[in-house]
Amino acid sequence: MANGITDLSTATFDETVAGADGPVVVDFWAEWCGPCKKIAPILSEIAGERDELSITKLNVDDNPDIAMKYSVMSIPTLIVFDKGEVVGRITGAKSKGALLEEIDGFLATSR
Amino acid sequence: MNTEFDMTASTSPDTAESEIAGTDVVHDVVIIGSGPSGLTAAIYTARANLAPLLIEGEPSSTSDQPGGQLMLTTEVENFPGFRDGIMGPELMDEMRAQAERFGTIVKTEKASSIDFSERPFTITTREATYRANSVIVSTGAQSLMLGLEAEERLIGHGLSTCATCDGFFFRGHEIAVVGGGDSALEEAGFLTKFADKVTVIVRRGELRASAIMQDRALANPKIEFLWNTSVTEINGADKVESIDVVNNETGETGTLNVTGLFVAIGHKPNTDLFRGVLDMDEATGYLVTRPDSTYTNVPGVFACGDVKDSVYRQAITAAGSGCMAAIDAERWLEDQH
Numbered sequence: 001m002a003n004g005i006t007d008l009s010t011a012t013f014d015e016t017v018a019g020a021d022g023p024v025v026v027d028f029w030a031e032w033c034g035p036c037k038k039i040a041p042i043l044s045e046i047a048g049e050r051d052e053l054s055i056t057k058l059n060v061d062d063n064p065d066i067a068m069k070y071s072v073m074s075i076p077t078l079i080v081f082d083k084g085e086v087v088g089r090i091t092g093a094k095s096k097g098a099l100l101e102e103i104d105g106f107l108a109t110s111r
Numbered sequence: 112m113n114t115e116f117d118m119t120a121s122t123s124p125d126t127a128e129s130e131i132a133g134t135d136v137v138h139d140v141v142i143i144g145s146g147p148s149g150l151t152a153a154i155y156t157a158r159a160n161l162a163p164l165l166i167e168g169e170p171s172s173t174s175d176q177p178g179g180q181l182m183l184t185t186e187v188e189n190f191p192g193f194r195d196g197i198m199g200p201e202l203m204d205e206m207r208a209q210a211e212r213f214g215t216i217v218k219t220e221k222a223s224s225i226d227f228s229e230r231p232f233t234i235t236t237r238e239a240t241y242r243a244n245s246v247i248v249s250t251g252a253q254s255l256m257l258g259l260e261a262e263e264r265l266i267g268h269g270l271s272t273c274a275t276c277d278g279f280f281f282r283g284h285e286i287a288v289v290g291g292g293d294s295a296l297e298e299a300g301f302l303t304k305f306a307d308k309v310t311v312i313v314r315r316g317e318l319r320a321s322a323i324m325q326d327r328a329l330a331n332p333k334i335e336f337l338w339n340t341s342v343t344e345i346n347g348a349d350k351v352e353s354i355d356v357v358n359n360e361t362g363e364t365g366t367l368n369v370t371g372l373f374v375a376i377g378h379k380p381n382t383d384l385f386r387g388v389l390d391m392d393e394a395t396g397y398l399v400t401r402p403d404s405t406y407t408n409v410p411g412v413f414a415c416g417d418v419k420d421s422v423y424r425q426a427i428t429a430a431g432s433g434c435m436a437a438i439d440a441e442r443w444l445e446d447q448h
Contacts, residue, residue, distance in 0.1 A: 091267030092172035
């Protein structure tokens with residue numbers, strides 16, 4: 001899905017994230033997390049504006065195994081992957097400007 | 112009004128650029144902060160046709176965020192009108208929608224500097240500068256941290272200030288909560304849904320929390336108390352593995368093997384922005400208002416909610432003082448004509 005947020009699950013995670021040939025941002029979230037809800041619209045905006053970034057989300061309630069695999073202990077956590085490798089992680093909600101700055105920083109150093 | 116970026120060329124005079132500069136618009140009321148006090152002030156000033164502009168703050172995982180401290184709580188049982196209780200974030204969404212219904216303009220931005228030395232006042236964010244005939248300060252308070260060096264490194268890795276965000280990840284673990292007030296006990300109670308054991312570390316020999324919260328916590332078999340105790344260190348390279356504690360009376364030290372530490376030791380008012388401009392208690396930073404009102408020392412600037420209240424600090428008292436600020440601002444503006 002172009003310009004949207006892909007909803008990941010344990011079944012689709014490897015194919016979508018590990019198998020990607022470009023940058024993928026995964027938003028680990030849950031329904032009961034207030035700060036997660038605050039950044040959801042920001043991530044939608046980023047998805048709409050940045051074609052080269054694939055923005056995805058993973059519900060930790062439904063997919064605890066993936067959350068555990070990546071040692072997620074706090075949400076929201078954003079993990080940034082590039083060509084299937086973890087290049088950085090952001091813990092906690094932040095403003096759009098701050099999120100983009102960190103994401104771009106991780107991608108710049110990984111290349 | 113909308114400041115979303117429009118990539119197409121605009122022919123209207125109201126271009127994004129002029130709006131960002133914002134120099135031609137002077138708002139009657141600008142409200143800084145969007146907890147119960149700021150949103151109540153917005154509802155009242157909006158209904159008085161003052162078209163308030165609300166600078167609600169930026170998302171964060173601390174209590175310094177749009178919606179304020181209630182965004183990090185679960186069930187709110189003491190806000191009148193909700194006999195079965197309401198979730199904190201849901202209550203704030205309702206207040207925000209109510210404020211917008213009457214024409215409040217909401218900006219998801221954070222005030223970074225202010226100039227109250229002349230009128231109109233100016234408030235600057237990363238995105239814009241706003242001008243205002245009157246300002247309502249409702250920036251609230253945020254959670255205090257312990258001040259340990261390891262905090263920066265371990266926050267989000269076992270160290271948390273948000274039980275509702277992170278409790279889920281401690282299923283079956285043994286964890287600790289620091290603090291003796293209502294928020295500490297609420298967090299401890301919530302965390303027992305997940306953790307096997309929650310140790311509440313209390314600096315003194317008694318709790319500050321309300322009677323009903325104390326009764327619940329003391330009756331909860333998963334909660335244990337460690338009295339007269341302070342946390343001196345958080346151990347772990349990339350996640351919390353244990354904490355060092357000291358007994359404040361005997362000086363006895365010890366280590367607690369916990370994988371999670373939740374900090375709820377109180378709050379500090381968000382007043383750094385106003386230092387040297389608005390009168391405040393030098394020691395605590397709480398703003399000082401004229402007795403029985405929300406007037407600050409600067410005519411046209413009003414303060415309400417937790418930013419000026421070190422005593423009650425409830426959603427309902429914050430909302431009440433937000434209403435007072437709106438009425439004070441409305442009358443003050445009328446007197447200027």
